[in-house]
Amino acid sequence: MRLLALLLFVVATSAVAQDPHSYARYEQVRATHLHLDLNADFEARILRGFAELSLDWRDPKAHTLDLDTRDLHIERVLALDAQSVWKPARFTLAARDPMRGSQLRIQTPAQPGKVRIYYRSSPQASGLQWLNPAQTLGKTRPFMFSQSQAIHARSWVPLQDTPAVRIPYSARITAPEGLRVLMSANNDPAQDGRGGFRFVMPQPIPSYLLAIAIGEIGHQDVGPRTTIWSEPGRLAASVAEFADTEKMIAIAEALFGPYRWERYDLLILPPSFPYGGMENPRLSFITPTVLAGDRSLVALIAHELAHSWSGNLVTNASWADFWLNEGFTTYVENRIQESLYGVDRALMEQRVGQTELLEQMRELAPHLQSLIPGRVDEDPDAVFSGVPYEKGAWFLRTIEQRVGREVFDPFLRGWFDAHAFRSVDSKDFVDYLQAKLLTTHPEAMPAAELDEWLNRPGIPAGARKAVSERLSAIDATRAAWLAGERTPAQFGSERWSTQEWLHFLNALGDDTSLAQIAALDDAFKLSQATNSEIAFRWYLAGIRAGHAPVRAPLERFLSTVGRRKFVAPLFEALAKRPADKAWASALYARIRDSYHPVTQAAVDAVLDYRAG
Secondary structure (H helix, E strand, O other): HHHHHHHHHOOOHHOOOOEEEOOOOOOEEEEEEEEEEEEEOOOEEEEEEEEEEEEEEEOOOOOOOEEEOOOOOOEEEEOOOOOOOEOOOOEEEEEOOOOOOEEEEOOOOHHHHHOEEEOOOOOOOOOEEEEEEOOOOOOOOOOEEEOOOOOOOOOOOOOOOOOOOOOEEEEEOOOOOOEEEEEOOOOOOOOOOOOEEEEEEEEEEEHHOOOEEEEEEEEHHHHHHHHEOOOOOHHHHHHOOOOOOOHHHHHHHHHHOOOOOOOOOOEEEOOOOOOOEEEOOOEEOHHHHHOOOOOOOOHHHHHHOOOOEOOOEEEOOOOHHHHHHHHHHHHHHHHHHHHHHOOOHHHHHHHHHHHHHHHHHHOOOOOHHOEEEEEEOOOOOOOOOOOHHHHHHHHHHHHHHHHHHHHHHHHHHHHHHHHOOEOOHHHHHHHHHHHHHHOOOOHOOOOOHHHHHHHHHOOOOOOOOOOHHHHHHHHHHHHHHHHOOOOOOHHHHHOOOHHHHHHHOOOOOOOOOOHHHHHHHHHHHHOOOOOOOHHHHHHHHHHOOHHHHHHHHHHHHHHHHOOHHHHHHHHHHHHHHHHHHHHHHHHHHHHHHHHHHHHHHHHHHHHHHOOO
16 A cells, blocks of 8 residues: 555656647537648748637536637638538637736537538748748758647647547648648548648547648558658658668567557758757658668658657657656567667667767756656646656656566556556556556555656666667777877778767766867868768867868858757757857758747847847
């Protein structure tokens, strides 16, 4: 009983009855289906049309429907009455909250089975980016894509924008002739768009997985259930880079159960996409920055695929439990990598991730270092970090190490099977852990340590760091070089993998001298690196040391890559010296419009930027 009481205490902070990031009162009425009928107006940079919601009224006394919106212009609302007649419904749109947007309240005295909201989005919608032809690879046609996670779906669809609510959807989208529309649904290559592109997503998904992209897009199959979509000029490189995708699917299925989404396609987006990838079901959105030419960065594909089980299939019920999406996915990603590329590669990726997490934790507030954050009302974009990813995976790996994979793998597969197409919180996981594992293997995770993992900052003392002989050799090489006992020419770096380079560069701290940085650049031409992960870490080292030769390639990098993981830390490093900050501010003023709103918000905060 003492153990159970402590377990219940551990997860008390995660039991969020109402998603603090949503206006929706889904305990009273819940959407059960969404249909979209929208026209994409590239000249005005808006989507216009209607969203139709089917409703399940759970409270007989409820007579209002509250929806989430952000910067939407609501034109009119119709409700379907008992005689199947659409009639006008009264509505009010509240003042805009900086984080949550505006509450749309629809008066529904008769509890209709459906409502239609006619609206148009804003040209500045936080979840959409409209690119002019010059910002695309082909330079002749415009492009648009969405990013709905975490709470940006409401900027292009009025709905219950919370992961606690899952809905199937359908859509008809019209776009200018010659442009293809894709969505996180069935994408039929044979559709020509006459009368609009039509889509169906039969499985229920949370709103943050709603996705749309429109542009000049080609395609090529790389497996029986995988198609690569991209701008035509990037298609061949993408097909070559991601040729192992079907192998990844087969590995994941063998470990964690059947793939339940029918197809797993990839859309390689323009470089302004703000994330490495987005796990939109049936159509993962992928940054072109992982096109390294040697498949060394395809862990990102394994990660987005893994979300087909953790996140898309079993979803965090609110953003307070984000680790249930990302910690599980990071763990599964590494297991896929191990099966496909070997134990050495997996251990190196674990070690690099753990090292970067510990470094990041040095600057994170304590309440942001726990898997269940101490506060649940903060903007999920503003508190984004590696904690739910790497600490979450480290936690699961610790349990695996203590009970063995012969026990842990069926446990994890059972978690996915038992909670498929459901939204869950940390209490659900702890209950499952207790019932399915700890009753027979109490040594796997003592209650006090479980509390440390979930609710305390830092990493528990009992956690084992990944040990990689190859990275230990890198440490020895670096130490000998810093001690003057070895020159760069003696590194043997021609045999280093990407992960070995990342480990080496991550340890170049503020105490690395300008002369040492210059020597590395002379030896390895790192300022000319084409691998984005290596280049990013090299630019950070160059900025810290004041290495002038990085300035020109850094400007090209920041002008062509919009991935927030790279852009925000680089501007943050530049902001630490007055001269660098002045240069960075002038550069940012010129290129800001090329960034997605998510990236803009991060850099605006770093540089204290004020538009206009």
